[in-house]
Amino acid sequence: MNKRKVLVxxxxxxxxxxxxxxxxxxxxxxxxxxxxxxMIIQMNKELPEIVFLDIRLPDIDGLELLKFIKQLDQEIIVIMMSAYATEEIARNSLQWGAFDYIRKPFEFEQVERVLSAVEMTRF
Incomplete structure (x- = not known):
C-alpha cells in the first residue's frame, strides 16, 4: 500500500x-x-495529499494559509483545526475549500472519522 503523505x-x-x-x-x-x-519548506520537499491545519498560527492566519494551499494545488485535502472555533470560521473554512473542520481538543475517534471520510470520498 502506498503511504499517503500528511502534513500537520x-x-x-x-x-x-x-x-x-x-x-x-x-x-x-x-x-x-x-x-x-x-510549511513552505516541507511543501517544497514534497506536496502532501492531506494537511491538518491549525487556524491560529504565529505568522499567518490559518484561513489565509488554506487559500494559499488551495491555489497551489486544489487536490490537497485540508482539514482545519482550532480551539477557537466559531460558526463563521467553520463556514469560511468549508467555503474556501477545507474538507472538514475539527475543534480542539479533539478525540482521536473524530480524527479517524474524518480520515475515513477522506479515504471514501477522495481516494
Whole structure:
C-alpha cells in the first residue's frame, strides 16, 4: 500500500507531536510544521495529499494559509483545526475549500472519522 503523505501544521508542539504519532501509527507518511515558513519548506520537499491545519498560527492566519494551499494545488485535502472555533470560521473554512473542520481538543475517534471520510470520498 502506498503511504499517503500528511502534513500537520500547528504551533503547539504537544498537539503536533500527538497527531503526528497517531497518524504515523496508522500508516501515514507524516511531516510537520510549526508555522507557514516551515510549511513552505516541507511543501517544497514534497506536496502532501492531506494537511491538518491549525487556524491560529504565529505568522499567518490559518484561513489565509488554506487559500494559499488551495491555489497551489486544489487536490490537497485540508482539514482545519482550532480551539477557537466559531460558526463563521467553520463556514469560511468549508467555503474556501477545507474538507472538514475539527475543534480542539479533539478525540482521536473524530480524527479517524474524518480520515475515513477522506479515504471514501477522495481516494
Amino acid at each position: 501544521i500547528d504551533d503547539e508542539k504537544g498537539i503536533r507531536d500527538l497527531l503526528c504519532d497517531f497518524l504515523d501509527r496508522r500508516g501515514y507518511q507524516v511531516s510537520s510544521a510549526a508555522d507557514a515558513r516551515e
